[in-house]
Amino acid sequence: xxxxxxxxxxxxxxxxxxxxxxxxxxxxxxxxxxxxxxxxxxxxxxxxxxxxxxxxxxxxxxxxxxxxxxxxxxxxxxxxxxxxxxxxxxxxxxxxxxxxxxxxxxxxxxxxxxxxxxxxxxxxxxxxxxxxxxxxxxxxxxxxxxxxxxxxxxxxxxxxxxxxxxxxxxxxxxxxxxxxxxxxxxxxxxxxxxxxxxxxxxxxxxxxxxxxxxxxxxxxxxxxxxxxxxxxxxxxxxxxxxxxxxxxxxx
Amino acid sequence: xxxxxxxxxxxxxxxxxxxxxxxxxxxxxxxxxxxxxxxxxxxxxxxxxxxxxxxxxxxxxxxxxxxxxxxxxxxxxxxxxxxxxxxxxxxxxxxxxxxxxxxxxxxxxxxxxxxxxxxxxxxxxxxxxxxxxxxxxxxxxxxxxxxxxxxxxxxxxxxxxxxxxxxxxxxxxxxxxxxxxxxxxxxxxxxxxxxxxxxxxxxxxxxxxxxxxxxxxxxxxxxxxxxxxxxxxxxxxxxxxxxxxxxxxxxxxxxxxxxxxxxxxxxxxxxxxxxxxxxxxxxxxxxxxxxxxxxxxxxxxxxxxxxxxxxxxxxxxxxxxxxxxxxxxxxxxxxxxxxxxxxxxxxxxxxxxxxxxxxxxxxxxxxxxxxxxxxxxxxxxxxxxxxxxxxxxxxxxxxxxxxxxxxxxxxxxxxxxxxxxxxxxx
Numbered sequence: 001x002x003x004x005x006x007x008x009x010x011x012x013x014x015x016x017x018x019x020x021x022x023x024x025x026x027x028x029x030x031x032x033x034x035x036x037x038x039x040x041x042x043x044x045x046x047x048x049x050x051x052x053x054x055x056x057x058x059x060x061x062x063x064x065x066x067x068x069x070x071x072x073x074x075x076x077x078x079x080x081x082x083x084x085x086x087x088x089x090x091x092x093x094x095x096x097x098x099x100x101x102x103x104x105x106x107x108x109x110x111x112x113x114x115x116x117x118x119x120x121x122x123x124x125x126x127x128x129x130x131x132x133x134x135x136x137x138x139x140x141x142x143x144x145x146x147x148x149x150x151x152x153x154x155x156x157x158x159x160x161x162x163x164x165x166x167x168x169x170x171x172x173x174x175x176x177x178x179x180x181x182x183x184x185x186x187x188x189x190x191x192x193x194x195x196x197x198x199x200x201x202x203x204x205x206x207x208x209x210x211x212x213x214x215x216x217x218x219x220x221x222x223x224x225x226x227x228x229x230x231x232x233x234x235x236x237x238x239x240x241x242x243x244x245x246x247x248x249x250x251x
Numbered sequence: 252x253x254x255x256x257x258x259x260x261x262x263x264x265x266x267x268x269x270x271x272x273x274x275x276x277x278x279x280x281x282x283x284x285x286x287x288x289x290x291x292x293x294x295x296x297x298x299x300x301x302x303x304x305x306x307x308x309x310x311x312x313x314x315x316x317x318x319x320x321x322x323x324x325x326x327x328x329x330x331x332x333x334x335x336x337x338x339x340x341x342x343x344x345x346x347x348x349x350x351x352x353x354x355x356x357x358x359x360x361x362x363x364x365x366x367x368x369x370x371x372x373x374x375x376x377x378x379x380x381x382x383x384x385x386x387x388x389x390x391x392x393x394x395x396x397x398x399x400x401x402x403x404x405x406x407x408x409x410x411x412x413x414x415x416x417x418x419x420x421x422x423x424x425x426x427x428x429x430x431x432x433x434x435x436x437x438x439x440x441x442x443x444x445x446x447x448x449x450x451x452x453x454x455x456x457x458x459x460x461x462x463x464x465x466x467x468x469x470x471x472x473x474x475x476x477x478x479x480x481x482x483x484x485x486x487x488x489x490x491x492x493x494x495x496x497x498x499x500x501x502x503x504x505x506x507x508x509x510x511x512x513x514x515x516x517x518x519x520x521x522x523x524x525x526x527x528x529x530x531x532x533x534x535x536x537x538x539x540x541x542x543x544x545x546x547x548x549x550x551x552x553x554x555x556x557x558x559x560x561x562x563x564x565x566x567x568x569x570x571x572x573x574x575x576x577x578x579x580x581x582x583x584x585x586x587x588x589x590x591x592x593x594x595x596x597x598x599x600x601x602x603x604x605x606x607x608x609x610x611x612x613x614x615x616x617x618x619x620x621x622x623x624x625x626x627x628x629x630x631x632x633x634x635x636x637x638x639x640x641x642x643x644x645x646x647x648x649x650x651x652x653x654x655x656x657x658x659x660x661x662x663x664x665x666x667x668x669x670x671x672x673x674x675x676x677x
Contacts, residue, residue, distance in 0.1 A: 113456070
């Protein structure tokens with residue numbers, strides 16, 4: 001076993017008197033696909049917000065590749081090599097799909113304050129943008145206004161933008177929400193492909209996807225991790241069945 | 252692309268030919284129009300492209316103006332720079348002050364951002380009269396355009412060409428800016444600055460830079476005004492100038508690159524041409540703004556886009572009556588509005604009240620308007636605007652009918668799409 005790429009120790013987050021995350025200890029191993037499941041309101045999205053820098057933890061440690069990132073700005077965490085997607089689609093709605101991906105690609109090529117060169121002339125950016133659009137099957141939609149595309153297409157766009165910085169750890173927050181069966185299947189395969197050579201942490205409600213895709217699963221209930229293990233272990237875990245899975249959801 | 256370029260070159264050539272076509276007075280108005288156009292375009296970089304609604308852009312225009320006036324008076328009146336390069340001093344002033352103000356203002360977004368820009372502008376506006384050394388007090392600071400490079404800049408024509416050269420250069424730079432990585436990110440700021448953070452961008456840094464660049468071009472516009480007027484006064488910090496930037500930009504249309512410039516040039520021209528004819532110019536400006544916002548939220552350039560779409564879909568023969576009717580409708584409604592406002596303005600004026608008191612008890616004296624005298628009590632007088640508005644309403648109704656007929660005549664655009672969709676999902 002290699003060192004964990006992401007390690008949470010005694011992580012807590014409260015909003016006023018309300019404790020949302022109540023002492024989470026969790027380790028994500030380098031190269032694995034790690035799913036985070038749990039009932040609604042368990043704190044899955046809050047945990048993603050803490051790791052990605054949207055929220056600062058109340059206490060506890062978040063270590064990414066051994067370095068503390070808790071309370072850092074989102075852009076600093078992204079620059080370290082951790083990228084996330086959002087549960088509620090978070091794109092540039094009135095720009096074209098191409099432009100959405102290109103904005104995401106530019107940063108990885110060190111372009112931010114650049115006003116002395118033309119973006120259309122940059123071949124690296126063009127090629128990388130095209131490659132990502134092909135990857136998520138949106139090449140035909142490159143010219144469409146992103147906010148007017150079908151919901152599932154916007155979800156695919158989310159993934160392309162998350163991949164653009166070539167991150168070592170990807171957090172995907174319900175990437176399949178609102179997708180049809182076919183689209184879920186394709187996206188599931190896509191996630192498998194893109195996670196080669198990277199580490200993936202995913203929140204997903206589709207249990208078929210979770211159990212077939214992930215190497216390990218953590219179960220978050222009421223702000224605490226009650227179990228971590230392989231899909232088989234989680235399926236057999238009595239506490240998990242009681243707290244969350246329910247018989248009909250068990251594949 | 253090629254067509255756009257040809258149009259731009261033709262437009263620039265026309266502007267360059269203006270001194271041969273216009274009187275001195277109109278040429279002066281043209282200078283003011285060019286400056287207002289640059290100011291509005293600089294403002295739109297922040298407002299339309301970056302989505303940051305600043306209510307205090309006069310501050311950066313004014314700082315640019317005073318930076319220029321001091322640069323011109325420096326070195327015992329010889330000037331820090333050759334006269335043609337003076338707007339650079341204004342640009343630098345705007346850039347520096349914009350970077351400082353922008354750093355504070357862009358800490359927040361939306362309403363709070365607008366309030367901070369308002370506060371900063373108000374701060375400068377109320378401070379300026381007290382700092383006589385810098386802003387010259389009531390009298391302001393005057394200066395002289397020094398002869399440089401064989402030009403004496405004594406004639407309006409030479410000042411016009413200098414202004415035109417700077418405005419065209421600045422507009423070209425502003426346009427090229429939209430093609431750069433920073434220019435694309437500016438749109439990202441407007442669309443979703445939250446997402447930009449998670450893509451690894453420093454949103455505060457980007458916002459400050461965009462703010463500073465917008466302030467820089469505003470300052471350059473201020474500098475050009477000083478070059479034209481040979482003076483600067485703290486009146487340039489007046490909130491009405493900030494308001495004019497917002498109104499002109501939206502009247503022109505924020506979504507088209509040249510929209511704000513068009514709106515500003517148009518409104519400045521009207522201000523010049525009409526302010527001699529009426530005392531209610533600001534009221535007309537306000538009415539125009541409200542009408543544009545209510546019926547043409549994309550501005551006057553949005554109207555061009557709408558007409559363009561209609562022309563793509565329908566034969567010119569079918570559209571011609573529509574355009575004629577719409578134009579007639581606008582003229583009639585405009586005439587009715589002008590008549591009503593001018594009549595009321597005269598009835599409420601002090602002179603008229605004095606006349607009424609002089610002839611107390613008798614009938615209301617007649618009002619002279621448009622070379623005729625009108626009896627305020629006569630139905631015929633009020634019948635004129637009523638008739639105009641009635642005719643306009645009739646034409647409006649007819650236009651709607653034609654538009655509906657055109658919409659019914661074309662194959663419903665949403666028709667084939669759902670069919671395709673159901674095929675896919677089947």
